[in-house]
Amino acid sequence: xxxxxxxxxxxxxxxxxxxxxxxxxxxxxxxxxxxxxxxxxxxxxxxxxxxxxxxxxxxxxxxxxxxxxxxxxxxxxxxxxxxxxxxxxxxxxxxxxxxxxxxxxxxxxxxxxxxxxxxxxxxxxxxxxxxxxxxxxxxxxxxxxxxxxxxxxxxxxxxxxxxxxxxxxxxxxxxxxxxxxxxxxxxxxxxxxxxxxxxxxxxxxxxxxxxxxxxxxxxxxxxxxxxxxxxxxxxxxxxxxxxxxxxxxxxxxxxxxxxxxxxxxxxxxxxxxxxxxxxxxxxxxxxxxxxxxxxxxxxxxxxxxxxxxxxxxxxxxxxxxxxxxxxxxxxxxxxxxxxxxxxxxxxxxxxxxxxxxxxxxxxxxxxxxxxxxxxxxxxxxxxxxxxxxxxxxxxxxxxxxxxxxxxxxxxxxxxxxxxxxxxxxxxxxxxxxxxxxxxxxxxxxxxxxxxxxxxxxxxxxxxxxxxxxxxxxxx
Amino acid sequence: xxxxxxxxxxxxxxxxxxxxxxxxxxxxxxxxxxxxxxxxxxxxxxxxxxxxxxxxxxxxxxxxxxxxxxxxxxxxxxxxxxxxxxxxxxxxxxxxxxxxxxxxxxxxxxxxxxxxxxxxxxxxxxxxxxxxxxxxxxxxxxxxxxxxxxxxxxxxxxxxxxxxxxxxxxxxxxxxxxxxxxxxxxxxxxxxxxxxxxxxxxxxxxxxxxxxxxxxxxxxxxxxxxxxxxxxxxxxxxxxxxxxxxxxxxxxxxxxxxxxxxxxxxxxxxxxxxxxxxxxxxxxxxxxxxxxxxxxxxxxxxxxxxxxxxxxxxxxxxxxxxxxxxxxxxxxxxxxxxxxxxxxxxxxxxxxxxxxxxxxxxxxxxxxxxxxxxxxxxxxxxxxxxxxxxxxxxxxxxxxxxxxxxxxxxxxxxxxxxxxxxxxxxxxxxxxxxxxxxxxxxxxxxxxxxxxxxxxxxxxxxxxxxxxxxxxx
Numbered sequence: 001x002x003x004x005x006x007x008x009x010x011x012x013x014x015x016x017x018x019x020x021x022x023x024x025x026x027x028x029x030x031x032x033x034x035x036x037x038x039x040x041x042x043x044x045x046x047x048x049x050x051x052x053x054x055x056x057x058x059x060x061x062x063x064x065x066x067x068x069x070x071x072x073x074x075x076x077x078x079x080x081x082x083x084x085x086x087x088x089x090x091x092x093x094x095x096x097x098x099x100x101x102x103x104x105x106x107x108x109x110x111x112x113x114x115x116x117x118x119x120x121x122x123x124x125x126x127x128x129x130x131x132x133x134x135x136x137x138x139x140x141x142x143x144x145x146x147x148x149x150x151x152x153x154x155x156x157x158x159x160x161x162x163x164x165x166x167x168x169x170x171x172x173x174x175x176x177x178x179x180x181x182x183x184x185x186x187x188x189x190x191x192x193x194x195x196x197x198x199x200x201x202x203x204x205x206x207x208x209x210x211x212x213x214x215x216x217x218x219x220x221x222x223x224x225x226x227x228x229x230x231x232x233x234x235x236x237x238x239x240x241x242x243x244x245x246x247x248x249x250x251x252x253x254x255x256x257x258x259x260x261x262x263x264x265x266x267x268x269x270x271x272x273x274x275x276x277x278x279x280x281x282x283x284x285x286x287x288x289x290x291x292x293x294x295x296x297x298x299x300x301x302x303x304x305x306x307x308x309x310x311x312x313x314x315x316x317x318x319x320x321x322x323x324x325x326x327x328x329x330x331x332x333x334x335x336x337x338x339x340x341x342x343x344x345x346x347x348x349x350x351x352x353x354x355x356x357x358x359x360x361x362x363x364x365x366x367x368x369x370x371x372x373x374x375x376x377x378x379x380x381x382x383x384x385x386x387x388x389x390x391x392x393x394x395x396x397x398x399x400x401x402x403x404x405x406x407x408x409x410x411x412x413x414x415x416x417x418x419x420x421x422x423x424x425x426x427x428x429x430x431x432x433x434x435x436x437x438x439x440x441x442x443x444x445x446x447x448x449x450x451x452x453x454x455x456x457x458x459x460x461x462x463x464x465x466x467x468x469x470x471x472x473x474x475x
Numbered sequence: 476x477x478x479x480x481x482x483x484x485x486x487x488x489x490x491x492x493x494x495x496x497x498x499x500x501x502x503x504x505x506x507x508x509x510x511x512x513x514x515x516x517x518x519x520x521x522x523x524x525x526x527x528x529x530x531x532x533x534x535x536x537x538x539x540x541x542x543x544x545x546x547x548x549x550x551x552x553x554x555x556x557x558x559x560x561x562x563x564x565x566x567x568x569x570x571x572x573x574x575x576x577x578x579x580x581x582x583x584x585x586x587x588x589x590x591x592x593x594x595x596x597x598x599x600x601x602x603x604x605x606x607x608x609x610x611x612x613x614x615x616x617x618x619x620x621x622x623x624x625x626x627x628x629x630x631x632x633x634x635x636x637x638x639x640x641x642x643x644x645x646x647x648x649x650x651x652x653x654x655x656x657x658x659x660x661x662x663x664x665x666x667x668x669x670x671x672x673x674x675x676x677x678x679x680x681x682x683x684x685x686x687x688x689x690x691x692x693x694x695x696x697x698x699x700x701x702x703x704x705x706x707x708x709x710x711x712x713x714x715x716x717x718x719x720x721x722x723x724x725x726x727x728x729x730x731x732x733x734x735x736x737x738x739x740x741x742x743x744x745x746x747x748x749x750x751x752x753x754x755x756x757x758x759x760x761x762x763x764x765x766x767x768x769x770x771x772x773x774x775x776x777x778x779x780x781x782x783x784x785x786x787x788x789x790x791x792x793x794x795x796x797x798x799x800x801x802x803x804x805x806x807x808x809x810x811x812x813x814x815x816x817x818x819x820x821x822x823x824x825x826x827x828x829x830x831x832x833x834x835x836x837x838x839x840x841x842x843x844x845x846x847x848x849x850x851x852x853x854x855x856x857x858x859x860x861x862x863x864x865x866x867x868x869x870x871x872x873x874x875x876x877x878x879x880x881x882x883x884x885x886x887x888x889x890x891x892x893x894x895x896x897x898x899x900x901x902x903x904x905x906x907x908x909x910x911x912x913x914x915x916x917x918x919x920x921x922x923x924x925x926x927x928x929x930x931x932x933x934x935x936x937x938x939x940x941x942x943x944x945x946x947x948x
Contacts, residue, residue, distance in 0.1 A: 039572050043792045045565065046552050046574060046671040048706050078788050080835070082812055089791030136796070269835035271844060274678035274785055277707050 001237060002201040005229055007158040008209070010193040011148045011171060013181040014122065015058045021121045021144035022049030022092060022276075029187065033127065033137035041121075041142035043087030048275050051076070055144040056099060056279055058180045059119045060289045062146055063100030065178040065296055066171075068117060070286055074099045074279040076119075079268045084136050085124040093147075094118035095270045099281070102151075105174070107166045112158055113151035120145050146180070152195075152206075161225035165218050168192060173297050176322045185217055186357065192221055196228040198236060207232075208242040212256055215249045224249040227256060300325060308338030317346045321359040324349070327366065335370040337377065344373055348390060368393060368400040375404070379461045382453070385409040413459045418452075421460075422468045425451045433473055445469065477501050477634045481543050481691040484637045485584075488542035489532060495542030499525040499586055502544050506589060506635050511611040511620070513629035514589045515549055518556055521588040528586060538584030539698055545585045546636040548627045549593050550673035551682065553577045560673045561595040561605035561623075564793045564800050564819025574671020575703045576640060576682045583698045591626030591639060595821045596790060597647055597675040599623050600892050601883065604823040609880060612654060614918055618877040621651030627685050628655040638686040638695055642672060644679045645778050646872075646896025649908035649923060652685055654877035656910050656919030658692045658938065659685045663928045664903035665710040667696075668703035674789040676782035677708075679900040689909060689939040693717035696931060712929055720932040721939040726760030728937065731865030735771040739894060744875030748912045748920045752869065752941070759944065766861040766868070770854055771898070777854065778897040779890060780834050780847035787831025793819065826886060855902045859927070867933050868925040870895050876914035895923060905931045909938040911945060 017027045023040035039047035060070055075097040078090040098118030104111040124141035128134050148171070150158065158164050172190060175181040183190040192215060197207035210228060215221050227249075232242055246265075247256040260266075295303075297319050304315040318325050324345060331341045349369075353359045372386040381389075381404055389403050404410055413421075425448060426433055436444040445466065452465045476484065476498050487493050499521055506514050521544075528542050547553070550560040552570035559565040577587060594604040602610040602625025610625045612618040613633035620629040624641025628651035631639050641648040643661035652659025660683045667682045674680060684695035700714040732753060740746045757763055795801040795815025802814030820828070834843035861868060872895055883889040899906035905928070908921040922941070926933040 042797070044571060044798070045558065045560070045568065045673040045792075046550075046570075046669075047572075048670050050705060050707055080788050080791060082791065082794060084796045084808065087792065087797065089794055090788050267837050269788075269832065269837075269840075271784060271788070271835055271840075274676075275707065 003198040003233060003236065004201050004203065005157075005159045006152070006197045006199070006206060007160075007164050007225060008152045008195040009148075009150045009158065009164060009167060010195075011168065012145050012191045012193075013062075013148075013175055013183055014189040015055055015119075015144040015146055016179065016181055017052060017055050017058060017144055019052055019054075020142040021052050021055050021119070022142055025142065027143050029140070031139050033135070033139060036139040037141070041087065042138050043089075049092060049273070051276055051279065052144065055119055056281070057285070057289055058144070059099045059117060059146050060281065060286060061178050061293060062148075062175060062180040063103060063117050064286070064289060064293060065174050065180070066100075066103040066105055066114065066117075068100035068103035068114070070100055070281055071097055072281055073097060074119075074281060076273045076276045076279070077270045078273045079120075079270055081266055081268055083123070084134070085126050085138075085141070087124065087138055087141050091121060091123065092273055092276070093120035093270075099279070105167060105170055107158065107163050107170065110156040110163075112156060112163075112167060113154040115149045115151040117146050117148045120147060152209075161222045161229070164194065164225055165222050168218055168221065170297075173319070173322075177294060177296050177300075179294050188216070191216070192218075194221060194225055194228075196225060196232065198229070198232045198242070208244050210242060210244070211246045212249050213246055213259065216251070220249060220251045223251070223254060224256060227254065231256075304338075304342075308342070310338065310342055314342050314346055317350065318342060321353075323362065324353075324359065327362050330366045331370055331373075334366060335374055337373070340373055340377060344369065348387060352394060363395040364390065364393060371400045375410075379463070380411055381409055382411065382458055382462055385458050409458055411459050411461050413456050418456065418460050418464070419468065421455045422452055422465065422472065425455060426469065426472050437473060477505055479637065480687040481540065481637045481694055482688075485539075485541050485543050489537060494525075495528040495532065495544075495586060496522060496525040498542065499544050499588055502588060502636055505633075509633060509635060510616060511613050511629050511633055512608050513591055513610050513613075513620070513626040513633060514546065514635060515559070515592050515607055515626065516557060517589045518553075518587060521586060524586050528584060531584075536584060538582070539694060540580060541584035543585045543637050544588045545580055546589045546591050546627060546630045546639040547577060547580075547587055548624050548639070548641050549590045550597060550642060550675075551577055551590075551640060552671040552673070553587060556590070558590065558673065559607070560597070561593040561602075561607060562793075562820065562824070563606040564795075564815070565673075566606070566800060568798055570671075572671060575668035575705060576699050577671065579698050579701075580640075585698075588636060589630075591624070591630050593626055594623035594647075595824050596673070596786070597623040597642055597644055597680075598786070598823050598827050600646065600650055600889055601878075601880075602626060602629075602651070603880065604821055606821060611880070612877045612918075614656065615877065615916070618879055618918070619654065619882075621654035621873070621877060623647040623651075624659075624685065625651045625654075628652050628657050628659065631655070631657050631685050631687060638684055638691055640682055640699075641685050642675070642680055642682050643896075643900065644675045644681075644782060645893050645900050648683045648685060649896050649899075649906060649921070650873050650892070652908045653872035653910070653919065653921035656921075657685050657687065658689050658910070658942070659683065659908045659921075660692050660696060660931070660934065661899050661906045662696060662700065662931060663710075663905040664900075665708050666905070666929065666931070667699045668701070668706040668709050670703055670705035674785075676785040677789060678785060679778075679782060681900075689907075689935055689942045690718065690721055692907070693721060693935045693939075710929065715932055717932055717935045720936045722943075723936050723940065724760070725756070725937055725940045728761045728867070729764050729865040730756050730761050730937075731764050731766040731861055731868040733771060733861070733868060733870060734765060734767045735769070736870045736895070739772070740871060743871070744914045745871035745873065745920055748914070748922060749869075749871050752911050752922050755941070755945065756869070759940070764865045766864055768854070768857045768861060768898075770850065770857060772894075773850055774854060774897045774901050775890060775894060777847045777850045777901055778893065779830070780843050781851065781901075783827040783831035784834050784844050785831070787828045787835065790820075790824070790828060795819070823886070851901050854898070858898070858902045858904060858925070862927045866926070867937055870898075870923050870925070872896060872908045872921040872923045876916055876918035876920060899923075899925055903928060905929070905934055907934040907938045909941050911941060
C-alpha cells in the first residue's frame with residue numbers, strides 16, 4: 001500500500017548568551033563538574049529565578065530570522081517531573097504563551113510551517129562512574145535553550161528523511177548566522193526529537209504519531225527516520241496498528257526500541273511559574289532586535305550572486321560555514337575582488353579546513369591572504385609560488401611577503417635576461433619545439449614554460465614566458 | 476530588659492544603659508528555661524555577634540535595629556545555619572547563602588539569636604505539624620500558639636526576643652499573632668523579598684514582622700521592605716518611613732466593614748471583640764462604611780487550590796537526591812524518591828502535595844486551578860472596588876481564641892479557621908493583626924485591618940491608634 005509520511009521535528013538549541021537563563025552563572029561548558037553553579041541553578045531552598053533579558057532577545061532574534069510573530073506577552077511555566085539532573089524537579093519552560101509563534105522555513109520548494117519557538121532552561125548531566133554509581137553535574141543546568149516545534153496540523157509537511165535533514169541543516173545555518181546559537185552538534189548544542197506518522201495516501205486523517213528522542217547527529221536522525229518509516233509501513237502492510245509511544249534510537253545497532261507507551265506517559269502538570277513575571281515584549285524591543293540582526297544566509301546569497309556575480313554553487317560553498325563567509329567579507333574589505341577572493345576561499349582555504357563533520361578554523365590572516373592574492377593578480381608572484389607560500393605560513397606566525405622574499409619567489413627578472421633564458425631553452429629543446437610546431441599541443445608548450453620557470457627559479461611570470469616562447473616558435 | 480520591645484531595647488543599648496551582649500545573654504538564658512518549644516535552636520555565634528555589635532556601636536554605629544535580638548522562623552536562611560522548615564526532610568540542611576530579609580536585619584544591626592518552630596513547610600495553623608514537636612501557647616500551655624509562625628509569635632509573647640520574623644501564606648503571621656497577643660503584619664505581596672525564604676506557595680508567601688507593639692512593627696517593616704534584584708516579584712517602589720504614621724488621629728477615616736464578614740462572625744467567639752472595635756472606632760471619629768465582597772466565602776477553596784498547586788511543585792526539589800535527607804532503605808532511584816519523601820514529609824504536607832498534584836493534573840487543571848485563578852482575579856477586583864469607598868477594611872483575625880492542643884485534628888475544620896486571613900494573600904493586600912480585647916477564656920484576640928496595595932502606612936496609623944487608645948474605649 002502507498003502511504004503519506006508526516007514528519008514532525010522538535011529542535012533544541014543552546015542559546016549564545018553570557019550567563020544562564022535564570023541566574024548569573026556563566027553560560028559556558030568545559031568546567032570542572034559543579035563549579036559553574038549557584039543556589040538558583042542547583043535549586044537550593046529559597047532560591048528564585050531571575051530572567052536573563054538577553055536570552056529573551058536572542059529568542060526573539062531566532063524568531064524574527066525565521067519570520068515568526070512575537071507574542072506581546074510571554075509566560076514561563078513549570079514543567080514538573082522528577083529526574084536527578086533536574087535540580088528543582090521542574091523545568092522552567094513555556095507552554096501556553098511562547099515568545100515566538102507561527103514561522104516557517106523553506107525546504108526545497110516547500111515552506112514548512114513552524115508552530116513555535118520557546119525559551120527554556122537546560123537540565124544538568126548524569127555521569128556514570130566506574131564503580132556503578134551515578135553522579136550529577138549541574139554545570140549545564142539552567143543554560144538557556146530554545147525549542148522549535150514544527151506545525152503538525154498544517155501542510156506542507158516534511159515527508160522524507162532527506163527533507164528533515166535539509167530542514168535541520170538550514171535551521172542550523174539560520175541560527176548560526178543570526179548569532180543566536182553555535183549549534184555545535186558534537187557538543188550537543190543542537191538536538192532533535194523526531195516524530196513520524198503514516199497515513200494511507202491522500203487520507204485527511206493523521207496516523208498515530210511515534211516519537212523518537214535524543215538522537216545525536218543529523219546522520220543518525222536520517223537513519224532513525226528511515227528505520228521508523230519502514231517499521232510503520234511493515235506493521236500497516238501486515239494489517240497491524242501503530243502504538244502511540246516514545247522510542248529510543250540505538251545508533252550502534254541501527255534500530256529503535258520502546259521507551260514509553262501512552263499508558264505510562266508523563267503528566268507534566270504545567271502551570272505558570274509564580275516566581276517569574278509575565279514577559280512584556282513591546283515594539284521597541286522587537287525593533288532593536290531587528291536593527292541589530294546580522295545578515296542571514298539567504299540575504300547573503302542574493303548579495304553574493306547579484307552584487308558579486310558569483311555562481312550559486314560558489315555562493316553556497318562560501319555560505320556553508322559562517323566563519324568562511326565572514327572571512328570572505330573581511331578579505332573583500334581589504335581587497336575588493338569578489339571573484340578572485342571567492343576562488344581562493346572555495347579552493348585553497350576550503351581544502352585546508354574541511355573536516356568530516358564540518359570545518360576547522362582558518363589559519364591564515366586576512367592580511368597575508370590578501371597579499372598573496374593581490375601579488376598574483378599583479379603578476380608579482382606566480383600562482384604556484386603563492387600556493388607554496390600559503391602552505392608554508394598556514395598555521396604559523398610567518399608573514400607572506402617576508403616568506404616570499406626569503407624564498408626568492410618575487411618576480412623581478414629583467415626582460416633581457418628572461419629573453420636570454422627563453423632563447424636558451426628553445427634552442428636546447430629543438431626536438432620538442434618542432435613537435436609543438438607540428439601538433440600545437442598545449443602540453444608541450446606548458447613543458448617549455450616549465451623549463452623556463454625552472455631556470456628562473458619561479459621568478460618570471462608564466463604568462464609572459466608563454467608569450468615569449470610562442471613569439472620565438474612562430475617567428 | 477527582656478520584656479522590652481525593639482525600639483526600647485535599641486535605645487537603651489545605644490544610650491549605653493545596657494549592652495547588646497548582656498541583652499542577648501539574658502534572652503538565651505530565658506530560652507533555655509522556656510517550656511513552650513518555641514525555639515528550635517539558639518545560634519552558637521549569637522553572643523560573639525553581640526560582642527562585635529557592642530564594639531560597632533561604641534565606634535558610632537546607629538543602625539535602625541542596633542543590637543536588637545531577633546528570632547527568625549525556621550524557613551528563613553542564614554548562611555551556615557540550619558534551616559529545616561519544621562521538616563525531617565531538611566533536618567540536617569545548612570543554608571549556603573543568606574536570605575535578603577536576614578541580611579537586611581543584620582545590616583540594620585539586629586542580632587539573629589535563634590530560629591523558631593513552625594508548622595512543617597508552613598502548612599498548618601497550630602504549629603502542631605512540625606517534625607520537631609508542638610509549640611505551646613505561652614498564655615496557656617494547654618493551647619496552640621497558632622501557626623504556621625507559631626514559634627515566632629510564641630517567642631515574642633514569651634519574651635524570648637525583642638521581635639521575630641514569620642512568613643504568611645494564608646494567615647501564618649496574623650493568626651498566631653492573634654493567639655499570642657502580638658502585632659503581626661503580612662505586607663503587600665512584592666513589598667518584601669522572598670529570596671532565601673523556603674517557599675510554600677510562591678504567589679502568596681510574604682515575610683513579615685511579629686512584634687510587641689505597632690511602632691516596633693512599623694520600624695521592622697521599614698527595614699525589611701524594598702525591591703530585590705534576586706526576587707522578580709518585588710516591587711520597585713520607594714520604601715516609606717512607616718514610623719512617621721504613628722500617633723495620628725483617625726477622625727474621618729473610613730473603615731470598611733464587610734457584610735459577608737458580619738454574617739460569618741455571628742455566633743463566633745470573636746463577635747464581641749469585632750462589634751466592640753466598631754463602636755470604639757466610631758466613638759473616636761472614624762466612619763464605619765458597609766461594603767460587600769460578594770465572593771468572600773470562596774476565598775477558602777481558592778486558597779486551598781492555588782496554595783497546594785504551587786506547594787506540590789515547590790516541594791518537589793526535596794527529593795533525597797541532593798541536600799535533603801535520603802532514606803537509608805533506598806536501593807535505586809525510584810526508591811530514593813519514594814522512600815525519602817514518604818519518610819521525610821509529615822501527613823499534612825503529603826495531603827497538600829497530593830491535593831496540588833490532583834488540581835494540576837491534565838483533565839482537572841481547568842476545572843480547579845484555572846477556575847481558582849479566575850476567582851482570585853474576581854476577588855481582587857471586589858476588594859479593589861470596596862476600597863473606592865473606604866480607607867481600610869476591618870475584620871476579625873481568627874474565629875476565636877487559641878484552641879486546645881489537638882482540638883482541630885480534622886483538616887477541614889482547621890482549614891475553615893483561615894476564612895478571615897486568606898483574603899489578604901489571595902488579593903496580595905497588606906494586612907495587620909492588632910490585639911483587641913480577650914475571648915471567653917481571657918486569652919488574646921486580634922482584629923485585622925486591610926489596606927490597598929502598598930498602603931501599609933494606613934495599617935500602622937489605624938493599628939497604632941487602636942493599640943494606644945483601646946483601654947480608654
